[in-house]
Amino acid sequence: xxxxxxxxxxxxxxxxxTGNPPTNEAEYNALDCWTDKSKAPSWASVSSDMELEEVKxxxxxxxxxxxxxxxxxxxxxxxxxxxxxLEPVKAKFPKP
Numbered sequence: 011x012x013x014x015x016x017x018x019x020x021x022x023x024x025x026x027x028t029g030n031p032p033t034n035e036a037e038y039n040a041l042d043c044w045t046d047k048s049k050a051p052s053w054a055s056v057s058s059d060m061e062l063e064e065v066k067x068x069x070x071x072x073x074x075x076x077x078x079x080x081x082x083x084x085x086x087x088x089x090x091x092x093x094x095x096l097e098p099v100k101a102k103f104p105k106p
Contacts (some may be wrong), residue, residue: 013031013060013063013064013067014031014032014056014060015031016050016063017056017059017060017063018043018050018051018056021044021049021050021051023044023045023046023049023050024043024044024045024050025043025044025045026040026043027041027043031060032053035053035057038053038057039053039057039064041043043105047051058106061106062105062106065103065104065105065106068102068103069099069100069103072102072103073095073099074095076094079095082094
């Protein structure tokens, strides 16, 4: 729910809602969380932003902590850090 809230909360038009975030356009269109529904962001925009935020969240959770990453850079260099720590996570969670 937080990802959806964060994305649509930037709209002056959003008055909030309770429940699970929508998973499709029909659910989104049925929400009564806009002061003026004609000014609501499109489902395509909201769903695209939600997908990207989910990827960012998953990557943050999967990357090693900063101390481990800095140690890898110091011991093995930037190229090894990218190959061993960044690229596997990016491949596991590609951007949409």
